[in-house]
Amino acid sequence: MPNKVCVLGAGSTKYGKLNEGIIEIALKASIDAIDSAGITPKDIQAGYISNVFGVTDRQVHMAPVIMSNLGVPEVPGLTIESACGSGSIMFREAYANVAAGFYDCILGLGVEKITHTGTIQSTTLFSYCSDFFYEGGNGASFPGLFASIARSYMAKYKASEEDLARVAVKNHENGILNPKAHVRKKITIDDVLKSPVVASPLKLYDCCPFSDGASAIILCSEDFAKKSGRPFIEVIGSGRGASPAAVQGRDDITTIPSTVAAANQAYKMAGITAKDIDFAEVHDCFTIAELIDIEDLGFFKKGAGANAVREGATSRDGEIPINPSGGLKSKGHPIGATGIGQVVEVFEQLTGKAEQRTVRDAEVALTHNFGATGASAAVHIFKRVQ
Amino acid sequence: MPNKVCVLGAGSTKYGKLNEGIIEIALKASIDAIDSAGITPKDIQAGYISNVFGVTDRQVHMAPVIMSNLGVPEVPGLTIESACGSGSIMFREAYANVAAGFYDCILGLGVEKITHTGTIQSTTLFSYCSDFFYEGGNGASFPGLFASIARSYMAKYKASEEDLARVAVKNHENGILNPKAHVRKKITIDDVLKSPVVASPLKLYDCCPFSDGASAIILCSEDFAKKSGRPFIEVIGSGRGASPAAVQGRDDITTIPSTVAAANQAYKMAGITAKDIDFAEVHDCFTIAELIDIEDLGFFKKGAGANAVREGATSRDGEIPINPSGGLKSKGHPIGATGIGQVVEVFEQLTGKAEQRTVRDAEVALTHNFGATGASAAVHIFKRVQ
Numbered sequence A, B: 001m002p003n004k005v006c007v008l009g010a011g012s013t014k015y016g017k018l019n020e021g022i023i024e025i026a027l028k029a030s031i032d033a034i035d036s037a038g039i040t041p042k043d044i045q046a047g048y049i050s051n052v053f054g055v056t057d058r059q060v061h062m063a064p065v066i067m068s069n070l071g072v073p074e075v076p077g078l079t080i081e082s083a084c085g086s087g088s089i090m091f092r093e094a095y096a097n098v099a100a101g102f103y104d105c106i107l108g109l110g111v112e113k114i115t116h117t118g119t120i121q122s123t124t125l126f127s128y129c130s131d132f133f134y135e136g137g138n139g140a141s142f143p144g145l146f147a148s149i150a151r152s153y154m155a156k157y158k159a160s161e162e163d164l165a166r167v168a169v170k171n172h173e174n175g176i177l178n179p180k181a182h183v184r185k186k187i188t189i190d191d192v193l194k195s196p197v198v199a200s201p202l203k204l205y206d207c208c209p210f211s212d213g214a215s216a217i218i219l220c221s222e223d224f225a226k227k228s229g230r231p232f233i234e235v236i237g238s239g240r241g242a243s244p245a246a247v248q249g250r251d252d253i254t255t256i257p258s259t260v261a262a263a264n265q266a267y268k269m270a271g272i273t274a275k276d277i278d279f280a281e282v283h284d285c286f287t288i289a290e291l292i293d294i295e296d297l298g299f300f301k302k303g304a305g306a307n308a309v310r311e312g313a314t315s316r317d318g319e320i321p322i323n324p325s326g327g328l329k330s331k332g333h334p335i336g337a338t339g340i341g342q343v344v345e346v347f348e349q350l351t352g353k354a355e356q357r358t359v360r361d362a363e364v365a366l367t368h369n370f371g372a373t374g375a376s377a378a379v380h381i382f383k384r385v386q
Helices: A022-037 A062-069 A086-099 A119-127 A142-157 A161-175 A189-194 A222-228 A257-270 A287-296 A305-310 A338-350 B022-037 B062-069 B086-099 B119-127 B142-157 B161-175 B189-194 B222-228 B257-270 B287-296 B305-310 B338-350
Strands: A005-012 A046-050 A077-081 A105-112 A197-199 A213-221 A233-242 A279-281 A364-371 A376-384 B005-012 B046-050 B077-081 B105-112 B197-199 B213-221 B233-242 B279-281 B364-371 B376-384
Touching (some): A005 A022, A005 A086, A005 A222, A005 A338, A022 A062, A022 A213, A046 A062, A046 A086, A062 A077, A077 A086, A086 A105, A086 A338, A086 A376, A086 B086, A105 A338, A119 A142, A142 A161, A161 A287, A161 A305, A213 A222, A213 A338, A257 A364, A257 A376, A338 A364, A338 A376, B005 B086, B005 B222, B022 B062, B046 B086, B062 B077, B086 B105, B086 B364, B086 B376, B105 B338, B119 B142, B142 B287, B161 B189, B161 B287, B161 B305, B213 B222, B233 B257, B233 B338, B257 B287, B257 B364, B279 B338, B287 B305
Parallel strands (some): A046 A077, A046 A105
Antiparallel strands (some): A005 A213, A077 B077, B364 B376
């Protein structure tokens, strides 16, 4: 039986176009998380970092640099990469190490710096996260792949471009209330529909931005958390999944097998079902992704996602609020940081620090984050303690 | 008490300048390891990959691509990076997951493709693994950093350039017998001393080559290994360590703190001392590194390494054979694969598959692999079973 694992602190930089170097933003988030947990760097026994394209800012092998700058060069670390799902996959590894009793206190830090490469180069680099032989190498970068997924979903479930747009409008409404969000701008369905076409049916406002940013959490044993006397949350479910790397290898592209597998594991471990989740942070790299996510996670039946969004079920005061942080769409998507940023949001929500964007009476929350078109995914479930 | 963890199979491509793409070489090593273990891809529950510069061959997020190509797209995976120590740090994570009971059977795959970038670009990319703000960014790439370390060691312990050269000569003698080695060439002390100066006192033959290559192992629970009826080895010690990222942050650069910390943990866990090790694969990225390693690992007193090599104590028939595979120096150094390649060597040695390079009567062996100038390191100890 694994030991109980808790999140005791969380911190984040603003997401957006940042001018500092990757190490500086990584340190900012780390220090925020350390302060939030009321610990000192000396309490940290290992540093788990998630990052994809540090090479573009000329720093890989980041853990020693970060630990040295935090004044604890003797603390070992590593970097984990799983494309846009790096944060949650790293969280899973850090979780496993605490659950197994190897460490009592881990710094989990997600960080990405990409805007300095420019939009074209960013898209090209991101395409290396697809199955490059079949996809990226033939010009199928992510907007195109998700456009195919959207077309398939729209045909199968009679969904419209307005249905996609509604996801963006809702996430922007949430993001406006998040001081750390990248795109804090109220938009209408019409704004989305009239925005430039990126890969039809996806328009600019159907796509999340390229963001820089860092998010960090302190993951620890239950004993460590209790001794702190501070509010904390417990990890009650953890699951990982995988799908065929290239979308062409999948029977049905209106569902993401890795999400389903990861969610099933996490629900089973927590001993709960989707009905017990009070809100969720899900991977909305494109609006279509959120519709598929909320179905694959079991919040709605397949094909019922669009209608649920239309009826407000996923709004902050709805039946199951989705992405109260603003999601990747509005909060932003620094790809190595995103999965940890979701945990930061859950920590803030469940410990009463989410201010204006608070989801009322929430006790159990879920994070869902995937890499590429869902070739890798992880789902975690958290519970408020006390 | 963690579960026992075993290595049941191992495989490797040749190391050197390879023409295939990174996924092809990764698959070759993976299939070799799977065949060697007598299992099928369906037995694998997770894929742990170590790699640093996949981005240069236009494929990151490699696990889904590799698992899909192995015919098991549903198997989750991830990539771990810790510079030249990536393989051993990945091994440590895979070990932890099996020890904790999360998985019974893991594919551990290290892979690197770098020669296509050319020597200058490779050196530049590798310098991103240093503390780039203090080191690489000021022109201090690894040959220069290790030259400083060599000067300091030579001054403190009265060692000579011949003493460094002797490490290269010994490792080339071993590598000649290794069909997978990159540089299979007999060299003399004079050849080393007369080779072009890279960063004085280090000459060309004091430096390991830039290599492409992949190595893979099957890591599993004791039950899984026993049921196979095949020869296997057990992981009896595991340790990780860290040093100040930049060498300027260290009091003494003739020792690597991460090696000492990792070795102490591994020896403690195994309940043995350096005297109980029958042979070791150590991180000889430059000849000076091997002298420091064999002292930091406790095989010889500080400053006694050079004399030990001179007297043949580290030769294949010596008191403690070091790098019977040829080491990074002769076998080659595909940086993401190196740490796993060391485990492949130990597996082959302890299960009677090392042919001409066999270390006689070996039962207990150690692997030591570090990142950058030793900012990160891991040590593992293995025992022959039956």
